Amino acid sequence: MTTIRVAVPRKGRPLYAVLERVADESGATAVADRIISTLRHEKSITKGVNNPSQSVYDRLAEYSDPTDATAPEYTLYRDARSGLPRRIVFDSVTVPIGDDEIQLVGREEPFRALRKHEFALGFDSADLVLEEVVTLRSDPLTDMDAVNDRINPHDTDVRVVNGLGDTVYHTLLGDPDVVGNDPTRAFVESYTGPLCISPRYERLVEAVLGTTAVDTVEFCYPDDGVEEEAAIADAGLGVYLTVSGSTAREHGLVLGERLFPSETVLLENRAELTSAHERTKGLFATSETVVTPSL
Known part of the structure; x- marks a missing residue:
């Protein structure tokens, strides 16, 4: 054997x-x-x-x-x-x-x-x-x-x-006043401003959005002890792993395009x-x- x-x-x-x-x-x-x-x-x-x-x-x-x-x-x-x-x-x-x-x-x-x-x-x-x-x-x-x-x-x-x-998705999340009802990669390409992500995912986000799309965004990160969804709500736009998206909705966020399976x-x-x-x-x-x- x-x-x-x-x-x-x-x-x-x-x-x-x-x-x-x-x-x-x-x-x-x-x-x-x-x-x-x-x-x-x-x-x-x-x-x-x-x-x-x-x-x-x-x-x-x-x-x-x-x-x-x-x-x-x-x-x-x-x-x-x-x-x-x-x-x-x-x-x-x-x-x-x-x-x-x-x-x-x-x-x-x-x-x-x-x-x-x-x-x-x-x-x-x-x-x-x-x-x-x-x-x-x-x-x-x-x-x-x-x-x-x-x-x-x-x-x-x-x-x-x-x-x-065992798939969950890296998903675009955003404040509807900033991103509308359905943020997509195309929206990110025309967007200038903060994009909230986990610090360890910077290179991953560049890969799944494409380097052109992130040229005009500024990566920001949740402070210690702050929920990712809360930090994204403050920034207006972010990328986070979601399953049902219920926590994101509790923070007033809309779920946009699924960027990549995790x-x-x-x-x-x-x-x-x-x-x-x-x-x-x-x-x-x-x-x-x-x-x-x-x-």
């Missing part, structure tokens, strides 16, 4: 999407549910919703079972909150699928681990690919299928294989692929979002 190591995020929606897909392919639903439930509980502690009597170290010991080779493992991560408290996050789990074992290995940034040739396969948010390696052009990047065509082969051997379908994607480092990796890739390359290969 061959063990295939696959890099995955340590927490959050992309990890949950991977675990759910692994459960679908392997039948390991109980293990996946256990990991997701544990991490959601730990997130509630991080957010102050729960106040456990056990210390973080006691909880980590409780979640671990060193006698069970199939049991999930967790590790401690320094959280960015005041005081840098420790947070329990995913470390690894091994699941048999067919003739192979898939070992999911937690990494802070799976995409970068693939870029460094530490893994042949991995999962990460499509956003990180846009933030790091796609070429910025005057014309906007509008869909996942075009991502590989904008990756310079001299920059990296990593390519997007497909998405897992979802978990399967990534491959083509220089590291073996036949075993190809078998594993085939297990996951079955969603509706399949990216056309780029040579």
Whole structure:
């Protein structure tokens, strides 16, 4: 039996999407549910919703079972909150699928681990690919299928294989007094003024709007402790990830054009692929979002 190591995020929606897909392919639903439930509980502690009597170290010991080779493992991560408290996050789990074992290995940034040739396969948010390696052009990047065509082969051997379908969208939001009822890319091209975004998304927004469209805008960012929707309402126009848009509407914003899908994607480092990796890739390359290969 061959063990295939696959890099995955340590927490959050992309990890949950991977675990759910692994459960679908392997039948390991109980293990996946256990990991997701544990991490959601730990997130509630991080957010102050729960106040456990056990210390973080006691909880980590409780979640671990060193006698069970199939049991999930967790590790401690320094959280960015005041005081840098420790947070329990995913470390690894091994699941048999067919003739192979898939070992999911937690990494802070799976995409970068693939870029460094530490893994042949991995999962990460499509956003990180846009933030790091796609070429910025005057014309906007509008869909996942075009991502590989904008990756310079001299920059990296990593390519997007497909998405897992856990899609939310980077969406234009705006004050109707500023943007009207339906802001679009065309509106941004004729707009001069502030555009509120998350600081980590500056390059992504340039990619999905196109460099021409952002020539006359001035990026601004939410202050610490201020909700993104509230900051966009103050600026008049912004880009933010939306699911239902209910919070945006509560701040008096209208939802405009969906600029780009944000979802978990399967990534491959083509220089590291073996036949075993190809078998594993085939297990996951079955969603509706399949990216056309780029040579």
